[in-house]
Amino acid sequence: GAGVSQTPSNKVTEKGKYVELRCDPISGHTALYWYRQSLGQGPEFLIYFQGTGAADDSGLPNDRFFAVRPEGSVSTLKIQRTERGDSAVYLCASSLRGYETQYFGPGTRLLVL
């Protein structure tokens, strides 16, 4: 079956602009996660959705970052007033339920100039 998909695969933007990153989880998976991976580092947790609600958003670095999952499937990570330090690969993962194995998408590589 289809895995986790993320769009766009690459995004180049200018400092101060707004960006949206999309994640389409594996069909039937109720849990969805966003991580951020800087070059040469392991992924860092941002936010976890169980269904439509954010069960844990403790990893969001500041209020410029926001994520939604309005129908319990597709999720959008939104970054306002982007900064050069936001440049990273944003990874999305999903799992059947919150305590099960997470399967990752290919990531969106964000570059803020």
Place this chain on the structure above:
Amino acid sequence: AQKITQTQPGMFVQEKEAVTLDCTYDTSDPSYGLFWYKQPSSGEMIFLIYQGSYDQQNATEGRYSLNFQKARKSANLVISASQLGDSAMYFCAMREAGGTSYGKLTFGQGTILTVHP
């Protein structure tokens, strides 16, 4: 304190030989899970193997096995009969069951494995 520590930035192995990638963890939660993921140069994180804290036996998945030593808080990945396609970055990760963060994975810094022909 680091929750997941991978002390080997890089490892080299000859094709067809076995290799062990080290991972130690730190948690006070009695219920947790340990994962290994592979990340090739293409960037996608590929799940390899899982070990639960209450599992009595070490996990195995094909050529991958997890050497789980609970008292030492280590969860080393063993890859047998290495193949050229095993060359990649490998991450150890932990999920703790306590509180609202039970869905969250905490990753180590990773180990780059290079398999030589």
